[in-house]
Amino acid sequence: MTTTTIDMPTTPVLEASGVTMRFGGLTAVRSVDLTVGAGEIVGLIGPNGAGKTTFFNCLTGLYVPTEGQVRYKGTLLPPKPHLVTTAGVARTFQNIRLFANMTVLENVLVGRHTRTKEGLWSALLRGPGFKKAEAASHERAMELLEFVGLSHKADHVSRNLPYGEQRKLEIARALASDPGLLLLDEPTAGMNPQETRAAEELIFGIRDQGVAILVIEHDMRFIFNLCDRVACLVQGEKLIEGTAETVQGDERVIAAYLGTPFEGAPGAEELAEVEAAEAHSAEAHRDGTDSTTRPEGEAQ
Ligand SMILES: Nc1ncnc2c1ncn2[C@@H]1O[C@H](COP(=O)(O)OP(=O)(O)OP(=O)(O)O)[C@@H](O)[C@H]1O
Protein backbone atom coordinates (compact mmCIF):
# COMPACT_ATOMS: atom_id res chain seq x y z
CA MET A 1 0.00 0.00 0.00
CA THR A 2 1.31 3.45 -0.79
CA THR A 3 0.54 6.54 1.18
CA THR A 4 0.42 9.97 -0.33
CA THR A 5 1.08 13.06 1.70
CA ILE A 6 -0.85 16.16 0.83
CA ASP A 7 0.73 19.51 1.53
CA MET A 8 -1.88 21.24 3.65
CA PRO A 9 -1.43 24.96 4.14
CA THR A 10 -0.64 25.33 7.84
CA THR A 11 -2.35 27.98 9.92
CA PRO A 12 0.18 30.54 11.15
CA VAL A 13 0.86 30.59 14.86
CA LEU A 14 0.46 34.37 14.83
CA GLU A 15 -1.46 36.34 12.25
CA ALA A 16 -1.72 40.08 12.76
CA SER A 17 -3.62 41.89 10.05
CA GLY A 18 -4.05 45.60 9.55
CA VAL A 19 -3.03 46.44 13.12
CA THR A 20 -3.25 50.18 13.76
CA MET A 21 -2.77 51.93 17.09
CA ARG A 22 -3.50 55.62 17.52
CA PHE A 23 -2.86 57.73 20.59
CA GLY A 24 -4.84 60.92 20.00
CA GLY A 25 -3.25 62.46 16.92
CA LEU A 26 -0.26 60.11 16.90
CA THR A 27 -0.43 56.92 14.86
CA ALA A 28 2.18 54.73 16.57
CA VAL A 29 1.40 51.62 14.47
CA ARG A 30 -0.12 51.89 11.02
CA SER A 31 -1.86 48.97 9.33
CA VAL A 32 0.80 46.37 10.08
CA ASP A 33 0.45 42.79 8.82
CA LEU A 34 2.74 40.15 10.25
CA THR A 35 2.69 36.39 10.52
CA VAL A 36 4.83 33.95 12.46
CA GLY A 37 4.68 30.32 11.35
CA ALA A 38 5.27 27.16 13.38
CA GLY A 39 8.95 26.66 14.13
CA GLU A 40 9.87 30.18 13.03
CA ILE A 41 11.93 32.89 14.66
CA VAL A 42 10.86 36.27 13.28
CA GLY A 43 12.66 39.52 14.08
CA LEU A 44 11.13 42.97 14.43
CA ILE A 45 13.55 45.85 14.03
CA GLY A 46 13.26 49.61 13.61
CA PRO A 47 14.67 52.82 15.07
CA ASN A 48 13.65 54.12 18.51
CA GLY A 49 10.01 55.13 18.62
CA ALA A 50 9.17 53.11 15.49
CA GLY A 51 6.22 51.42 17.24
CA LYS A 52 7.72 47.99 17.98
CA THR A 53 6.71 47.80 21.66
CA THR A 54 3.32 49.33 20.87
CA PHE A 55 2.79 46.56 18.30
CA PHE A 56 3.68 43.93 20.95
CA ASN A 57 1.22 45.59 23.32
CA CYS A 58 -1.48 45.25 20.65
CA LEU A 59 -0.65 41.56 20.21
CA THR A 60 -0.81 40.79 23.92
CA GLY A 61 -4.03 42.56 24.88
CA LEU A 62 -2.31 45.37 26.78
CA TYR A 63 -3.64 47.76 24.15
CA VAL A 64 -6.79 47.23 22.14
CA PRO A 65 -5.74 48.15 18.59
CA THR A 66 -7.67 51.01 17.01
CA GLU A 67 -8.03 48.81 13.92
CA GLY A 68 -7.03 45.34 12.87
CA GLN A 69 -7.10 41.78 14.15
CA VAL A 70 -4.76 39.41 15.89
CA ARG A 71 -5.16 35.64 15.59
CA TYR A 72 -3.32 32.92 17.44
CA LYS A 73 -3.45 29.54 15.65
CA GLY A 74 -6.47 30.77 13.72
CA THR A 75 -8.49 32.07 16.69
CA LEU A 76 -9.06 35.75 17.42
CA LEU A 77 -7.23 36.78 20.58
CA PRO A 78 -9.28 38.37 23.34
CA PRO A 79 -8.09 41.91 24.25
CA LYS A 80 -7.11 41.01 27.85
CA PRO A 81 -3.52 40.16 28.80
CA HIS A 82 -4.33 37.20 31.07
CA LEU A 83 -6.63 35.66 28.44
CA VAL A 84 -3.91 36.08 25.81
CA THR A 85 -1.47 34.27 28.12
CA THR A 86 -3.99 31.50 28.74
CA ALA A 87 -4.51 31.19 24.97
CA GLY A 88 -0.78 30.44 24.58
CA VAL A 89 1.06 33.73 23.98
CA ALA A 90 3.74 34.75 26.48
CA ARG A 91 6.04 37.78 26.49
CA THR A 92 8.93 39.51 28.17
CA PHE A 93 9.15 43.25 28.66
CA GLN A 94 11.60 45.89 27.42
CA ASN A 95 11.70 47.25 30.98
CA ILE A 96 12.12 44.11 33.05
CA ARG A 97 9.00 43.37 35.09
CA LEU A 98 9.88 40.90 37.80
CA PHE A 99 8.63 40.72 41.37
CA ALA A 100 11.82 42.22 42.75
CA ASN A 101 11.37 41.02 46.33
CA MET A 102 10.37 37.47 45.44
CA THR A 103 12.87 34.70 44.90
CA VAL A 104 13.86 33.50 41.46
CA LEU A 105 11.80 30.33 41.91
CA GLU A 106 8.73 32.25 43.14
CA ASN A 107 8.83 34.46 40.05
CA VAL A 108 8.67 31.39 37.81
CA LEU A 109 5.85 29.92 39.92
CA VAL A 110 3.86 33.13 39.39
CA GLY A 111 4.26 32.60 35.64
CA ARG A 112 2.89 29.09 36.08
CA HIS A 113 -0.44 30.09 37.65
CA THR A 114 -2.36 30.23 34.34
CA ARG A 115 -1.70 26.51 33.95
CA THR A 116 -2.71 25.34 37.42
CA LYS A 117 -6.33 24.37 37.85
CA GLU A 118 -6.43 24.25 41.64
CA GLY A 119 -8.93 26.81 42.94
CA LEU A 120 -8.93 29.14 45.91
CA TRP A 121 -10.54 26.69 48.37
CA SER A 122 -8.17 23.95 47.43
CA ALA A 123 -5.25 26.35 48.00
CA LEU A 124 -6.62 27.51 51.38
CA LEU A 125 -7.35 24.02 52.63
CA ARG A 126 -4.12 22.68 51.17
CA GLY A 127 -5.79 19.38 50.30
CA PRO A 128 -4.08 16.50 48.48
CA GLY A 129 -5.03 17.91 45.04
CA PHE A 130 -3.40 21.21 45.86
CA LYS A 131 -0.24 19.59 47.23
CA LYS A 132 0.12 17.43 44.13
CA ALA A 133 -0.37 20.43 41.81
CA GLU A 134 2.06 22.44 43.88
CA ALA A 135 4.72 19.74 43.63
CA ALA A 136 4.23 19.50 39.85
CA SER A 137 4.52 23.30 39.47
CA HIS A 138 7.65 23.33 41.56
CA GLU A 139 9.19 20.58 39.45
CA ARG A 140 8.36 22.36 36.19
CA ALA A 141 9.67 25.69 37.50
CA MET A 142 12.98 24.06 38.51
CA GLU A 143 13.19 22.42 35.07
CA LEU A 144 12.81 25.84 33.44
CA LEU A 145 15.41 27.41 35.71
CA GLU A 146 17.77 24.60 34.75
CA PHE A 147 17.00 25.27 31.09
CA VAL A 148 17.88 28.99 31.29
CA GLY A 149 20.88 28.29 33.56
CA LEU A 150 19.54 29.74 36.81
CA SER A 151 18.70 26.68 38.92
CA HIS A 152 21.65 27.39 41.25
CA LYS A 153 20.04 30.74 42.08
CA ALA A 154 16.50 29.49 42.72
CA ASP A 155 16.48 30.86 46.28
CA HIS A 156 18.07 34.23 45.49
CA VAL A 157 15.98 37.36 45.72
CA SER A 158 15.36 38.52 42.13
CA ARG A 159 16.48 42.10 42.60
CA ASN A 160 19.98 40.87 43.53
CA LEU A 161 20.51 39.17 40.18
CA PRO A 162 22.74 40.87 37.61
CA TYR A 163 20.84 42.43 34.74
CA GLY A 164 21.55 39.65 32.21
CA GLU A 165 20.24 37.01 34.63
CA GLN A 166 17.08 39.03 35.29
CA ARG A 167 16.43 38.91 31.54
CA LYS A 168 16.88 35.12 31.58
CA LEU A 169 14.53 34.85 34.54
CA GLU A 170 11.89 36.80 32.62
CA ILE A 171 12.19 34.25 29.83
CA ALA A 172 11.82 31.35 32.30
CA ARG A 173 8.75 33.02 33.79
CA ALA A 174 7.22 33.49 30.32
CA LEU A 175 7.91 29.84 29.46
CA ALA A 176 6.18 28.72 32.66
CA SER A 177 2.81 29.43 31.04
CA ASP A 178 3.60 26.75 28.37
CA PRO A 179 3.28 29.15 25.43
CA GLY A 180 3.09 28.25 21.74
CA LEU A 181 4.35 31.75 20.87
CA LEU A 182 6.92 33.77 22.77
CA LEU A 183 7.34 37.51 22.23
CA LEU A 184 10.68 38.93 23.37
CA ASP A 185 11.12 42.71 23.66
CA GLU A 186 14.85 43.50 23.55
CA PRO A 187 15.99 40.31 25.34
CA THR A 188 19.69 41.21 25.16
CA ALA A 189 19.51 44.87 26.17
CA GLY A 190 22.19 45.43 28.80
CA MET A 191 23.93 42.09 28.15
CA ASN A 192 27.62 41.74 27.37
CA PRO A 193 28.69 39.95 24.12
CA GLN A 194 29.11 36.56 25.87
CA GLU A 195 25.67 36.80 27.46
CA THR A 196 24.21 37.81 24.10
CA ARG A 197 25.73 34.73 22.44
CA ALA A 198 24.30 32.55 25.22
CA ALA A 199 20.88 34.22 24.78
CA GLU A 200 21.01 33.32 21.08
CA GLU A 201 21.57 29.65 21.95
CA LEU A 202 18.80 29.80 24.53
CA ILE A 203 16.33 31.18 21.97
CA PHE A 204 17.29 28.51 19.42
CA GLY A 205 16.69 25.96 22.20
CA ILE A 206 13.21 27.37 22.87
CA ARG A 207 12.39 27.23 19.16
CA ASP A 208 13.57 23.61 19.04
CA GLN A 209 11.02 22.79 21.73
CA GLY A 210 8.24 23.86 19.35
CA VAL A 211 7.68 27.46 20.46
CA ALA A 212 7.38 30.06 17.68
CA ILE A 213 9.23 33.30 18.45
CA LEU A 214 8.87 36.98 17.59
CA VAL A 215 11.77 39.08 18.83
CA ILE A 216 12.46 42.81 18.95
CA GLU A 217 16.13 43.82 19.12
CA HIS A 218 18.46 46.66 18.21
CA ASP A 219 21.51 44.36 18.06
CA MET A 220 21.61 43.61 14.34
CA ARG A 221 24.21 40.85 14.53
CA PHE A 222 21.97 39.03 17.03
CA ILE A 223 18.85 39.53 14.86
CA PHE A 224 20.44 38.46 11.59
CA ASN A 225 22.08 35.37 13.16
CA LEU A 226 18.87 34.28 14.79
CA CYS A 227 15.91 35.05 12.57
CA ASP A 228 14.38 33.20 9.66
CA ARG A 229 12.60 36.39 8.67
CA VAL A 230 12.92 40.03 9.69
CA ALA A 231 10.42 42.90 9.44
CA CYS A 232 11.45 46.52 9.80
CA LEU A 233 9.09 49.16 11.21
CA VAL A 234 9.69 52.85 10.57
CA GLN A 235 7.34 55.43 12.02
CA GLY A 236 4.72 52.78 12.66
CA GLU A 237 4.73 51.33 9.16
CA LYS A 238 6.24 48.09 7.94
CA LEU A 239 8.95 49.20 5.56
CA ILE A 240 10.18 45.80 4.46
CA GLU A 241 10.00 42.14 5.44
CA GLY A 242 12.24 39.34 4.22
CA THR A 243 15.18 37.10 4.92
CA ALA A 244 18.12 38.43 6.91
CA GLU A 245 20.08 38.94 3.65
CA THR A 246 17.29 40.91 1.99
CA VAL A 247 16.66 43.22 4.94
CA GLN A 248 20.34 43.64 5.81
CA GLY A 249 21.15 44.85 2.31
CA ASP A 250 18.17 47.17 1.89
CA GLU A 251 19.32 50.76 1.63
CA ARG A 252 16.08 52.06 3.15
CA VAL A 253 16.72 50.03 6.31
CA ILE A 254 20.27 51.34 6.51
CA ALA A 255 18.99 54.88 5.96
CA ALA A 256 16.33 54.45 8.65
CA TYR A 257 18.98 53.40 11.15
CA LEU A 258 21.41 56.12 10.17
CA GLY A 259 18.61 58.66 10.25
CA THR A 260 18.97 59.63 6.59
CA PRO A 261 15.55 60.01 4.97
CA PHE A 262 15.10 58.29 1.64
CA GLU A 263 12.66 58.84 -1.19
CA GLY A 264 9.20 57.58 -0.25
CA ALA A 265 10.03 57.02 3.44
CA PRO A 266 7.13 57.44 5.84
CA GLY A 267 7.33 61.03 6.98
CA ALA A 268 9.78 62.00 4.18
CA GLU A 269 7.20 64.25 2.53
CA GLU A 270 6.57 66.16 5.75
CA LEU A 271 10.31 66.45 6.35
CA ALA A 272 10.85 67.81 2.82
CA GLU A 273 8.10 70.40 3.44
CA VAL A 274 9.70 71.48 6.71
CA GLU A 275 13.13 71.76 5.08
CA ALA A 276 11.70 73.78 2.16
CA ALA A 277 9.91 76.14 4.59
CA GLU A 278 13.10 76.57 6.62
CA ALA A 279 15.16 77.31 3.49
CA HIS A 280 12.53 79.78 2.35
CA SER A 281 12.50 81.66 5.66
CA ALA A 282 16.33 81.73 5.77
CA GLU A 283 16.36 83.21 2.27
CA ALA A 284 13.80 85.87 3.19
CA HIS A 285 15.86 86.68 6.25
CA ARG A 286 19.02 87.16 4.14
CA ASP A 287 17.29 89.22 1.46
CA GLY A 288 15.48 91.48 3.87
CA THR A 289 16.47 92.07 7.45
CA ASP A 290 19.93 90.51 7.67
CA SER A 291 22.42 93.39 7.08
CA THR A 292 25.41 91.35 8.28
CA THR A 293 25.42 89.05 5.25
CA ARG A 294 28.72 89.27 3.46
CA PRO A 295 29.33 88.74 -0.23
CA GLU A 296 30.45 85.20 -1.03
CA GLY A 297 34.16 84.53 -0.56
CA GLU A 298 34.77 87.42 1.83
CA ALA A 299 36.66 86.48 4.98
CA GLN A 300 34.51 86.02 8.14
N1 LIG B 1 0.63 54.84 25.89
C1 LIG B 1 1.07 55.71 25.00
N2 LIG B 1 0.49 56.94 24.87
C2 LIG B 1 0.93 57.82 23.94
N3 LIG B 1 1.95 57.58 23.09
C3 LIG B 1 2.56 56.39 23.18
C4 LIG B 1 2.16 55.39 24.13
N4 LIG B 1 2.95 54.30 23.98
C5 LIG B 1 3.81 54.61 22.98
N5 LIG B 1 3.57 55.85 22.51
C6 LIG B 1 4.29 56.51 21.40
O1 LIG B 1 4.27 55.63 20.30
C7 LIG B 1 5.49 55.72 19.56
C8 LIG B 1 6.10 54.35 19.44
O2 LIG B 1 6.64 53.98 20.70
P1 LIG B 1 7.20 52.52 20.99
O3 LIG B 1 7.57 52.46 22.42
O4 LIG B 1 6.25 51.51 20.49
O5 LIG B 1 8.51 52.49 20.08
P2 LIG B 1 9.65 51.38 19.97
O6 LIG B 1 9.80 51.05 18.51
O7 LIG B 1 9.39 50.26 20.89
O8 LIG B 1 10.96 52.19 20.42
P3 LIG B 1 12.25 51.72 21.25
O9 LIG B 1 13.16 51.04 20.25
O10 LIG B 1 12.84 53.00 21.74
O11 LIG B 1 11.81 50.84 22.35
C9 LIG B 1 6.36 56.74 20.29
O12 LIG B 1 6.21 57.98 19.66
C10 LIG B 1 5.78 56.74 21.69
O13 LIG B 1 6.00 57.97 22.32
Ligand SMILES: [Mg+2]
Ligand atom coordinates in the same frame (compact mmCIF):
# COMPACT_ATOMS: atom_id res chain seq x y z
MG1 LIG C 1 10.34 49.45 22.51
